[in-house]
Amino acid sequence: MSSTIKLWDFSGGIHPAENKERSTSRPIQPAGIPGQLVLPLQQHIGAPAKPTVAIGDAVLKGQKIADVSHGMGVPVHAPTSGVIESIGDYPVPHPSGMADRCIVLKPDGKDEWCERYSISDYRSLERDEALAIIHSAGVSGMGGAGFPTDIKLRPPRDRKVDTLILNGAECEPYITADDMTMRERAHDVVAGLKVMAWILRPERCVIGIEDNKPEAAAALRQATQGTQIELAVIPTKYPSGGEKQLIQILTGMEVPSGGIPADIGVMCQNVGTAVAVAKAIFEGSPLISRVVTVTGEAVRNPGNFEVLLGTPLNYLLDQAGLQQDRVSRLILGGPMMGYTLTTTAVPVIKTTNCIIAAVAAELPAPPPEQACIRCGQCAEVCPMELLPQQLFWHAKATEFEKAEHLNLFDCIECGACSYVCPSSIPLVQYYRYAKGEIRVQRAEQLKADRARERFEARQQRLEREQQEKELRRKERAKAAAEAQANKKAEAERAAANGEAVDERAAKSALVEQALARKRASTEASNAKVAAPAEPALEKPDIEALEKQFAQAQSKLDTMQAMLEDAKAQQADNVDKLERAVTKNHDRVKRAEEALADARKILATQPESQSSD
Numbered sequence: 001m002s003s004t005i006k007l008w009d010f011s012g013g014i015h016p017a018e019n020k021e022r023s024t025s026r027p028i029q030p031a032g033i034p035g036q037l038v039l040p041l042q043q044h045i046g047a048p049a050k051p052t053v054a055i056g057d058a059v060l061k062g063q064k065i066a067d068v069s070h071g072m073g074v075p076v077h078a079p080t081s082g083v084i085e086s087i088g089d090y091p092v093p094h095p096s097g098m099a100d101r102c103i104v105l106k107p108d109g110k111d112e113w114c115e116r117y118s119i120s121d122y123r124s125l126e127r128d129e130a131l132a133i134i135h136s137a138g139v140s141g142m143g144g145a146g147f148p149t150d151i152k153l154r155p156p157r158d159r160k161v162d163t164l165i166l167n168g169a170e171c172e173p174y175i176t177a178d179d180m181t182m183r184e185r186a187h188d189v190v191a192g193l194k195v196m197a198w199i200l201r202p203e204r205c206v207i208g209i210e211d212n213k214p215e216a217a218a219a220l221r222q223a224t225q226g227t228q229i230e231l232a233v234i235p236t237k238y239p240s241g242g243e244k245q246l247i248q249i250l251t252g253m254e255v256p257s258g259g260i261p262a263d264i265g266v267m268c269q270n271v272g273t274a275v276a277v278a279k280a281i282f283e284g285s286p287l288i289s290r291v292v293t294v295t296g297e298a299v300r301n302p303g304n305f306e307v308l309l310g311t312p313l314n315y316l317l318d319q320a321g322l323q324q325d326r327v328s329r330l331i332l333g334g335p336m337m338g339y340t341l342t343t344t345a346v347p348v349i350k351t352t353n354c355i356i357a358a359v360a361a362e363l364p365a366p367p368p369e370q371a372c373i374r375c376g377q378c379a380e381v382c383p384m385e386l387l388p389q390q391l392f393w394h395a396k397a398t399e400f401e402k403a404e405h406l407n408l409f410d411c412i413e414c415g416a417c418s419y420v421c422p423s424s425i426p427l428v429q430y431y432r433y434a435k436g437e438i439r440v441q442r443a444e445q446l447k448a449d450r451a452r453e454r455f456e457a458r459q460q461r462l463e464r465e466q467q468e469k470e471l472r473r474k475e476r477a478k479a480a481a482e483a484q485a486n487k488k489a490e491a492e493r494a495a496a497n498g499e500a501v502d503e504r505a506a507k508s509a510l511v512e513q514a515l516a517r518k519r520a521s522t523e524a525s526n527a528k529v530a531a532p533a534e535p536a537l538e539k540p541d542i543e544a545l546e547k548q549f550a551q552a553q554s555k556l557d558t559m560q561a562m563l564e565d566a567k568a569q570q571a572d573n574v575d576k577l578e579r580a581v582t583k584n585h586d587r588v589k590r591a592e593e594a595l596a597d598a599r600k601i602l603a604t605q606p607e608s609q610s611s612d
Contacts, residue, residue: 005206005232008252010245012383013237013418016173016336018212020301023176023295024465028184030306031292031319033080037105037310038347039065040092044146046072051103057084060114062286065103066137073139074148079288079308082107093332093346095339102347116284127199127315130281132217137280138287143167143178143270144243146351149277152269153199155262160444162265164202165250166193166274168209168216169241172334175297175354177291178271180304182209185275186223192274193229195281200267205229208246210236237563238336239414243268245383257410273355294320296357298327307348313355314344320357333425335363336415370423378417378427384410386416392427395434400441403434411435470572516544540598549591556584 042048051067059065059078082105090102122130135150143433154163166189170178182189189207197205207224209217210231221231234240234249242257246268253264261267270292279285288309295302300321307316313332330341333354341355356363378388387406394403408431417427520541563577 005250006252007232007234008249009235010240010383011385012238012249012381013245014381014417014419015236016238016419017165018236019174019295020176020179020212023174023293024179024303026303028180028291028304029307029319031308031311031316033107033111033308034311034315035107036085036106036312037079037308038090038312039076039079039105039310040090040347040349041066041076041101041103042073043076043349043351044074044140044148045311046074046148047075047576048101049076051087051273053103054086055084055086058082058108059084059105060112061115062288063117065105072148072151074135074140074150075286076103077138077286077288078105079310080105080107081110081112081229089348091343093349093352097342118377119281119285122195123198130195130199134277134280137276137285139273139276139280140271140287141270142276142290142350142352143353144351146349149269149273152267153196155200155267159262160265161200161202161262161267163204163206163251163267164193164200165198165246165266165268166205166207166271167241167243167246167268168207168213168220168271169246170213170271171210171236171238171241173238174295174338174356175293175334176295177304178610179213179216181275181291182213183219183269186216186219188225188275188278189220189271190223190229190274191282192276192278193269194227195277196269196274197229202267206232206250208232208234208250210240212236232321239383239412239416242383242412244412257407287350290348290350290352292316292352293354294357295354296327297359297362298323298357307352309348309350311348313341314346314349316348317344317355317357322357326359327357329358329363329365331354331356331358331363336419336540337413339471366426367424372423372425373501375422377420377422381416381420383414384412386411388427391434392425392430395430398437400434402440404438408434409439476569476571480565480571483565483569485537514564517548520544540601541594542598542602545591545595545598549588549595550574552584552588554590556581558587560582 004181043050047070048066051066053059053065060081061078063078064075065084067077067506068075085104085106087103088101089099090104092098092100092102094100097241119125119133125133131150131153132503134153135148139149140146141149141152168182168189170176193205193207205228207220207221207229209231212218217233219230224231232250234246239245240249243261247261247264247266250255251264251266253266255261255266256263276287276290280287289306290309291304292307293304294316299317300323302320305316305319313330317330331338332345332346332352333339338354338356372389372392374389374391378392379386382388384407386408391403391406391408391411394400394406395408411428411431413428413431415428418425418429421427444447559577559581563574563581565571566574566577
């Protein structure tokens with residue numbers, strides 16, 4: 001079948017020593033259950049999962065212990081039964097040696113499963129139901145950055161997938177996890193591919209595998225008998241397992257700069273991901289383990305192990321017989337794209353595929369960096385047809401904008417340029433540094449843009465409020481002018497009728513009342529001095545008191561009307577008028593009480609006095 005498939009080539013590439021035979025001499029071995037499992041909440045691209053368990057909870061194998069409620073992400077499951085020991089920050093696999101949020105599980109040794117639901121005929125499901133099962137099983141890409149598989153299998157409607165590629169190239173030296181998986185679990189690989197093909201409905205399904213894996217190719221050829229799946233055996237060249245390079249080899253099409261495979265109707269999935277999909281659908285088993293290559297001359301028993309996620313690397317290295325006195329470097333991943341470990345306390349996660357325990361002569365430390373001699377070898381081997389030399393200069397000079405214009409982000413960090421550089425320049429490290437700085441600048445720019453948008457929105461709001469306030473002020477001024485005109489008209493009418501109803505007349509009446517009270521008080525005092533022995537009982541001046549009461553009531557009414565006008569116009573003197581109304585209420589009350597007392601006195605005086 002492979003002989004009829006047309007193949008293309010990609011530019012560049014290298015042929016480093018493979019060093020794969022050391023870890024393929026025996027079958028995949030179970031790594032066993034360690035004394036502690038450390039499970040990072042973010043083993044995928046996207047938002048970290050949030051714990052759904054608490055410290056002290058007993059959990060079963062396969063039970064969901066962390067979930068993602070929204071956004072891009074997948075849940076985390078218990079790899080075995082046990083008790084949640086702690087939830088906190090622990091070292092995780094990362095070039096920086098950073099710590100991150102993790103759930104620590106102490107196994108109980110029973111390895112007791114939770115309830116599982118298997119599907120015998122996935123075609124009876126709706127496609128969304130199958131995608132939900134894949135999501136709930138925590139399946140993410142196991143050959144790259146860990147992109148959630150259910151999201152990848154749900155491309156936009158305007159990007160129909162015509163070709164589904166299963167990547168079995170595994171081109172990087174030392175790594176043989178996918179090779180051994182294809183040899184021993186070919187039927188699971190094909191079963192997972194069929195499920196993904198049923199979801200996507202592509203016109204073509206292809207498994208790409210390098211020609212240095214004849215045993216794996218034979219196993220897949222047998223597993224694909226009677227199907228429409230094509231098996232393409234491609235020439236061995238690094239990095240033919242890169243997503244964009246494999247697409248070009250199998251289809252002749254190039255993914256556009258800054259684009260993704262779906263832009264040209266292609267999707268790539270990893271061999272390990274296909275097995276995880278098959279287990280999720282046919283067994284109801286979540287992704288709780290993976291195959292990891294442990295190799296290098298510093299281990300006695302190199303090979304591939306089925307490892308529970310969360311297993312500390314030091315435990316796994318012990319299973320492979322690490323010789324501490326011989327090891328010079330520990331590398332997580334391959335020698336081209338991996339990184340040196342600073343601690344073995346980090347756990348195996350969904351994207352961990354290889355650990356290399358190398359002796360000093362096997363992977364010696366690189367010699368000191370020297371000046372670039374402009375030989376151009378880096379450009380010749382770059383599979384993305386970039387200009388590594390110019391990218392290096394711009395990255396070193398912190399001219400990140402120029403580096404970005406030279407398609408820096410198209411670099412797949414394969415390490416081919418660093419591998420051939422005669423000056424031992426760590427080119428990929430410079431590119432990673434530049435990418436990181438550009439991402440930081442973009443994040444800061446985004447924050448600045450959002451801050452500017454908030455500031456501009458605030459300014460617009462303040463201007464709008466000021467305009468509304470000015471409009472209200474003008475409306476109040478207009479209403480006040482109209483009210484003043486109405487008062488003036490009323491005053492003119494009252495003056496024509498001889499009534500004092502305006503404010504000035506009311507004030508004049510109050511002054512007259514005060515003067516009258518003062519005169520009455522003075523006269524009363526004089527009368528007391530003249531006849532202190534037997535004060536005369538004066539007849540209360542009911543008429544004067546009634547007049548005072550009427551004047552006080554009139555003043556109150558006037559002030560009350562002024563207050564109501566002020567409130568209607570939202571004037572600034574509302575509080576002052578409210579106090580004036582309160583005072584006038586008191587005056588009316590006092591005048592009313594004085595009038596009532598006078599009438600009582602008049603009613604109790606002797607008949608002779610009342611007739612005076």
